[in-house]
Amino acid sequence: MSSYVYKTTRRGVLLAKTVSYQVRLCSGNFRHLEVLKDENNVAIVTMKRAPVNSLNTELLTEISSVLTDLEETKCSGMILTSFSDKVFCSGLDIYEIFKSKPSAIGTSFSTLLEVFIKLYGSTFPTVAAITGHAPAGGCVLGLFCEYRIMVQNFKIGLNEDQLGFNAPSPIVKLMINTIGHRNAELALTSGRLFTTSQALQVGLVDEIAKDRTEAFEKADGFLRRFEMIPPLARNFTKQSMRRALLQDVTINREKYTEGFVSMISLHEVQQSIAAYLDNLKNKKRNAH
Numbered sequence: 367m368s369s370y371v372y373k374t375t376r377r378g379v380l381l382a383k384t385v386s387y388q389v390r391l392c393s394g395n396f397r398h399l400e401v402l403k404d405e406n407n408v409a410i411v412t413m414k415r416a417p418v419n420s421l422n423t424e425l426l427t428e429i430s431s432v433l434t435d436l437e438e439t440k441c442s443g444m445i446l447t448s449f450s451d452k453v454f455c456s457g458l459d460i461y462e463i464f465k466s467k468p469s470a471i472g473t474s475f476s477t478l479l480e481v482f483i484k485l486y487g488s489t490f491p492t493v494a495a496i497t498g499h500a501p502a503g504g505c506v507l508g509l510f511c512e513y514r515i516m517v518q519n520f521k522i523g524l525n526e527d528q529l530g531f532n533a534p535s536p537i538v539k540l541m542i543n544t545i546g547h548r549n550a551e552l553a554l555t556s557g558r559l560f561t562t563s564q565a566l567q568v569g570l571v572d573e574i575a576k577d578r579t580e581a582f583e584k585a586d587g588f589l590r591r592f593e594m595i596p597p598l599a600r601n602f603t604k605q606s607m608r609r610a611l612l613q614d615v616t617i618n619r620e621k622y623t624e625g626f627v628s629m630i631s632l633h634e635v636q637q638s639i640a641a642y643l644d645n646l647k648n649k650k651r652n653a654h
């Protein structure tokens with residue numbers, strides 16, 4: 367069933383090794399992910415698409431396939447993280463949605479929705495160890511998890527409006543569910559990126575960590591909370607709280623995909639993305 371190998375070890379050791387990166391613990395068929403499992407069947411899924419973990423269809427497909435495997439192997443918890451100490455995930459791969467054929471944009475977005483359905487609706491507890499910046503789709507990926515621990519002094523938020531397009535309605539609902547209507551409206555309309563401490567204040571993240579090691583310790587602490595809770599009861603409660611959004615996205619996946627593709631393909635939006643990319647390049651040039 368699994369096409370890749372999990373390294374089994376004590377969780378403490380596993381976390382320590384993962385944090386220090388002295389040892390490569392897992393081999394497998396993934397290009398952009400590393401998946402480790404400990405003896406308690408907790409998985410650490412590390413995105414490693416350098417330089418900034420931008421979400422192209424390939425990375426999204428790999429995440430989706432890991433999630434299927436974790437369900438099938440009755441995983442007892444998952445920590446989602448990044449190889450980088452600077453960027454958790456930079457959002458959708460802008461180059462993949464810029465000037466691409468509508469079918470390619472549609473595939474990418476539809477795969478993101480597939481990841482949402484599997485991650486947001488997973489039977490096992492999920493926590494994001496956000497070790498760096500998490501703009502746009504990076505924030506979205508964190509929001510799909512149940513709990514977010516973020517390393518200090520980075521930025522997180524839904525800045526889609528800055529790129530010239532709006533966040534689709536399920537994302538708006540997810541943001542409202544997380545930080546409340548007022549905060550969500552103010553944040554989304556301005557495409558606001560929050561610092562780690564601002565994010566904690568509004569509830570966009572649940573805990574702050576001083577570094578990667580502490581983020582992992584806290585993530586582990588979150589998962590340990592459920593050791594004494596019957597998984598079936600926990601899962602029923604989780605599903606009942608998430609059902610409305612899950613059903614909406616499952617039923618309307620095609621409609622949301624078509625809407626996203628039409629919006630991204632608009633000439634004005636492509637112009638905004640081009641300007642945004644120029645800005646990004648200028649920022650980099652000026653920094654050197």
Ligand SMILES: CC/C=C\C/C=C\C/C=C\CC/C=C/CC(=O)SCCNC(=O)CCNC(=O)[C@H](O)C(C)(C)COP(=O)(O)OP(=O)(O)OC[C@H]1O[C@@H](n2cnc3c(N)ncnc32)[C@H](O)[C@@H]1OP(=O)(O)O
Pocket residue numbers: 417418420421452453455456457458459460461478479482499501502503504506525526529533534536537540611615646650
């Ligand atoms: C309930 C929900 C249900 C259903 C809905 C489901 C889905 C939701 C649908 C939609 C919502 C999600 C949509 C999201 C849209 C997006 O995500 S668009 C992407 C937006 N991303 C950004 O705005 C981030 C842009 N990047 C940055 O700000 C910085 O790069 C970053 C802070 C991440 C890192 O800064 P730094 O370390 O200084 O690195 P550089 O800026 O120098 O970048 C390094 C190279 O990486 C390239 N790059 C950066 N970001 C991206 C990206 N997103 N895609 C592709 N490439 C990227 C950058 O160009 C540099 O490349 P170079 O070295 O110049 O070749």
